[in-house]
Structures are given as structure tokens and as C-alpha cells.
Amino acid sequence: MPRVKRGASPTSTFVPNQRLPVHRWFRYSAGFSGGWAEAMVRAHARPEGLVLDPFAGVGTTLVAAQLGGRPSVGLEAHPFVARLAAAKLCWTGDAGALERAGAEVIAAAEAARAVEPVALLDAAYVPEALAELLGLRWAIESLTREGSVERQLAWLALAAILRACSSAGTAPWQYVLPRKQKTRIAAPRTELAAQLARMVADMRALARDAPPARVIGGDARTCVGIADASVDLVLSSPPYPNNYDYADATRLEQTFFGEVRGWGDLQAVSRRFLVRACSQHAAAERLSVPPLLEDAAVGPIAGELVAVCTALGALRRTRAGHKAYDAMIAAYFGDLGRVFAALARVVRPGGKVCFVVGDSAPYGVHVPALDWLGRLAAASGFALLERRRVRVRNVKWQNRKHRVPLEEAELWWVRG
Ligand SMILES: C[S@@+](CC[C@H](N)C(=O)[O-])C[C@H]1O[C@@H](n2cnc3c(N)ncnc32)[C@H](O)[C@@H]1O
Missing domain, CATH: 3.40.50.150 (Vaccinia Virus protein VP39)
Structure with missing residues (x-):
């Protein structure tokens, strides 16, 4: 031990x-x-x-x-x-397939609008960042097959960058602090590309038969x-x-993916x-x-x-x-x-x-x-x-x- x-x-x-x-x-x-x-x-x-x-x-x-x-x-x-x-x-899946799907998603994503405004998202993001994130979500849902390894991993990658891309204070624990503004805010497209690159690298480094x-x-x-x-x-x-x-x-993440509208x-x-x-x-x-x-x-x-x-x-x-x-x-x-x-x-x-x-x-x-x-x-x-x-x-x-x-x-x- x-x-x-x-x-x-x-x-x-x-x-x-x-x-x-x-x-x-x-x-x-x-x-x-x-x-x-x-x-x-x-x-x-x-x-x-x-x-x-x-x-x-x-x-x-x-x-x-x-x-x-x-x-x-x-x-x-x-x-x-x-x-x-x-x-x-899904880390045991095909790293190359994720790499290709990720590149396609990032190239195809266009800024998208929320169907309806949601208070937490409006408080957590500047409008341009939210539009870019929603565009990436749309591209993942349109370009990858439901249930596929690429869809699951790209979805995870997007979920994983949501706090880094928020302009509001996002404490390590669950809370989103809209009145606290961050100094370093990640750009969604760049952050998603970096997250996917980390995942692809890990999959390649570990490539092996796992139980x-x-x-x-x-x-x-x-x-x-x-x-x-x-x-x-x-x-x-x-x-x-x-x-x-x-x-x-995971309220911020679930709100972004449309699973909840509020507390x-x-x-x-x-x-x-x-x-x-x-x-x-x-x-x-x-x-x-x-x-x-x-x-x-x-x-x-x-x-x-x-x-x-x-x-x-x-x-x-x-x-x-x-x-x-x-x-x-x-x-x-x-x-x-x-x-x-x-x-x-x-x-x-x-x-x-x-x-x-x-x-x-x-x-x-x-x-x-x-x-x-x-x-x-x-x-x-x-x-x-x-x-x-x-x-x-x-x-x-x-x-x-x-x-x-x-x-x-x-x-x-x-x-x-
Ligand atoms: C302390 S966390 C465990 C975290 C885990 N060790 C990890 O590294 O991610 C406790 C987890 O139990 C889950 N949980 C709560 N009630 C549960 C239940 N009745 N059955 C299964 N999981 C439950 C919570 O959602 C939470 O994710």
C-alpha cells in the first residue's frame, strides 16, 4: 500500500x-x-x-x-x-478513428444558437463562446454515429472542456460562480482540439488488450x-x-447538453x-x-x-x-x-x-x-x-x- x-x-x-x-x-x-x-x-x-x-x-x-x-x-x-x-x-478503441472524427468535427462546426436562452449558460459564457460550443455539439451529433466509440469520446471531450471555456468562476467542485470572472478563458475550438489530442495520445500510448x-x-x-x-x-x-x-x-454540463434547465x-x-x-x-x-x-x-x-x-x-x-x-x-x-x-x-x-x-x-x-x-x-x-x-x-x-x-x-x- x-x-x-x-x-x-x-x-x-x-x-x-x-x-x-x-x-x-x-x-x-x-x-x-x-x-x-x-x-x-x-x-x-x-x-x-x-x-x-x-x-x-x-x-x-x-x-x-x-x-x-x-x-x-x-x-x-x-x-x-x-x-x-x-x-x-472506450479508451481501448481505435485512436486513429477518433483523430479523424475529431478533425472533421472541428473543421465542420459553425457557430450555433441556443434554441432558448438558459440562465446558467448565459451567466457562464460570453455569447461567442457559447455559440462556438453549441456549434461543436451540433457537429459531433451530426457527424458521428449514435452509440459509436467516436461519438462517446468526442462527447466526453466536449463535456471535459466546458468549465475551461466558461468566463465565470467554475470552482473545482460543482459550483458556477457567475459574479467571479476568470482571467484565462479557453477558446472552445482550440481547447477541444487539445483535449482530443490528449485522448488520442493516451490511447496510442496504452494500446493493448485490456480485460x-x-x-x-x-x-x-x-x-x-x-x-x-x-x-x-x-x-x-x-x-x-x-x-x-x-x-x-455536473449541473453546468447537463445544462449545456439540454438535460436540465435549472436546479x-x-x-x-x-x-x-x-x-x-x-x-x-x-x-x-x-x-x-x-x-x-x-x-x-x-x-x-x-x-x-x-x-x-x-x-x-x-x-x-x-x-x-x-x-x-x-x-x-x-x-x-x-x-x-x-x-x-x-x-x-x-x-x-x-x-x-x-x-x-x-x-x-x-x-x-x-x-x-x-x-x-x-x-x-x-x-x-x-x-x-x-x-x-x-x-x-x-x-x-x-x-x-x-x-x-x-x-x-x-x-x-x-x-x-
Ligand atoms: C465519492 S463518489 C465516487 C467517485 C469514484 N471513486 C471516482 O473516482 O470517480 C460517489 C459516487 O456514488 C454515486 N452514487 C450515489 N448513490 C449511488 C447509488 N445508490 N448507486 C450507485 N452509485 C451511487 C454518486 O453519483 C457518485 O458519483
Whole structure:
């Protein structure tokens, strides 16, 4: 395993991926390190053993498994993110065909207009840049065949440059900050050509037979599509119970491709499929806390969960915003309990599971997620092998009162 320095983790950050072939094709801040994942695959999966990532994101584990010589499968419930992962897995395709298709697209693209104005796009782009990007989108859709490797990769390339071409501040995480203007704005045509050139170069450099890898647009809570006792190693990072809204992570990109018109569409288009790990989700589903606490899936942690949710409920009534952290936390652990039950079905006896995950402190109430996930895993038949601290995280919650530093760790289990 890599040595982990405090404060700078090779495990849980996407940053090193920006220099790694294929991993660098789309920056997903929720992603973890491809180099670390590849080392873990080589060390912990048998040569022909199937690797599963039930929270596949943009496919870091799957690409790492391919490069590490193991077959793999991923589940990703966010449809747009699953599509990004599926496109990345096309890296084994014909680099020359992508090069030719890309050149044709760039030569043919003419400035195009949005059918209707969309507020986020108007705030994020100067009109000329938006017209050029829309023209490139039109050229990709007209000149490449639906479902082809060239279409998927050209689409990915365009999705990957949207933030660089925006004049508004686009934070590494999901947010678009229209009032913050960038000094360096990339020109769409030039940026797309550069992105395609990087992709073609990576495909040529890696050209080799890779073991099969696929991503299913599916749910980790059921693992439908994964055969019983078929998995050798699970390598994954689930959402943390810390109020990140994954539905919002690709809002700019989904708006550009016409999948959503605004924030209000996110629940229907993606959030409803996800593990409930943010207060927006709890609010959208109008979750009521008592039934969540009686859910059999949280049985192993019920006493402590009730205490934490009661404290959060009391604070909710006193705080502006009235965030539904109590419902979010109760729903989150029920969902993760179901994930472990599903993993118990698909992991072979003796197979390993590694989760990179962190605890949290909404409204300053410490939620010991690492301990609780351990108890949920144990209830589904997983024995803890190791808890390896990755880093102590800065505490995001402004109004915290707790004194426990937040921890992020690799949790390793073996299936009994
Ligand atoms: C921490 S990120 C994982 C990122 C991944 N390790 C990578 O490198 O790209 C968690 C992912 O889980 C996905 N997700 C949330 N709920 C899910 C569910 N019920 N089933 C499958 N995936 C889910 C989110 O959309 C998000 O992409």
C-alpha cells in the first residue's frame, strides 16, 4: 500500500489523476486516485478476479482494474456520471478513428444558437463562446454515429472542456460562480482540439488488450446486474454523509447538453436515484425521521443513531435554513446498510471490500460514520481487516461545537 502522509493523501483525491492517462480525461472532484486504485487492484484482487465499484463515479476503479489486468464492473446511479464513465472505458478503441472524427468535427462546426436562452449558460459564457460550443455539439451529433466509440469520446471531450471555456468562476467542485470572472478563458475550438489530442495520445500510448470493463447505470443498494458470489474485490468510495449534492456536480454540463434547465430539475433527473447523503435530498423526498429510525437496516446502530438524530432535530428547529440533517443521516445509514447487504450477496467468501469514506459533523454534531459503517458491515458478514487513516479533514461546518477532528479512512473488510 502507498505510504500516506498526513494532510496530503494519494488515496482520496483526484488531483494526481490530472497527470495520468485516461484518468485525466474528465476532472471529477469526487473521484479518488487512479494510481492508488491500480496498486490496490494488483495487491488485493486475484489475477482473474472480478473487481466491483458499486459507486463507480467516472470509472477510476474500472480504468485502474483494466490497467492492473483484472476484469471489472461498476454501478453508477447518476445517469450523466455513468455516461462519462462509459465513455472513458472506450479508451481501448481505435485512436486513429477518433483523430479523424475529431478533425472533421472541428473543421465542420459553425457557430450555433441556443434554441432558448438558459440562465446558467448565459451567466457562464460570453455569447461567442457559447455559440462556438453549441456549434461543436451540433457537429459531433451530426457527424458521428449514435452509440459509436467516436461519438462517446468526442462527447466526453466536449463535456471535459466546458468549465475551461466558461468566463465565470467554475470552482473545482460543482459550483458556477457567475459574479467571479476568470482571467484565462479557453477558446472552445482550440481547447477541444487539445483535449482530443490528449485522448488520442493516451490511447496510442496504452494500446493493448485490456480485460473487460463495463459500467451499469445501477444502484449499489441492490447490486442488480452483478451475479452472486462473483466479486473478488470491491474498491469504492461511497458518498460521505456530509451534505455534498452529487446531483449538482455536473449541473453546468447537463445544462449545456439540454438535460436540465435549472436546479429544480435535478431531483427528477438524477438525485432521486442516489444514496441519500445531502439535506436537499431529504427535503425533496419530505423524509420523516421516525420510520427511518425503525428501518431494520439501521438496527445495528439504532441506539446511537436515535441520539444523534434527536440532537440534529433539536438544532434544526433553532437554526436558520432548518436543514434536514436528522433525516439525511437516518436515511444515509439505512441506505448504506442496504449496500452492505447487497455486497454480501455478490462478494465471494474470502473476497475483500475497501471503502474510502469519511465521517461528518452537521450542525456540529459528530456523526461517527467510520464506526457505524463498521457495525453495518459486520451485520452483513464482513470482518474488519484494517482501518487506515487517510487524513484528518478540515471541518467544513461553520457552526461546529464538536471537538472531534473529522477523519477520512480506508476501511478494509473480508467477506466471511
Ligand atoms: C465519492 S463518489 C465516487 C467517485 C469514484 N471513486 C471516482 O473516482 O470517480 C460517489 C459516487 O456514488 C454515486 N452514487 C450515489 N448513490 C449511488 C447509488 N445508490 N448507486 C450507485 N452509485 C451511487 C454518486 O453519483 C457518485 O458519483
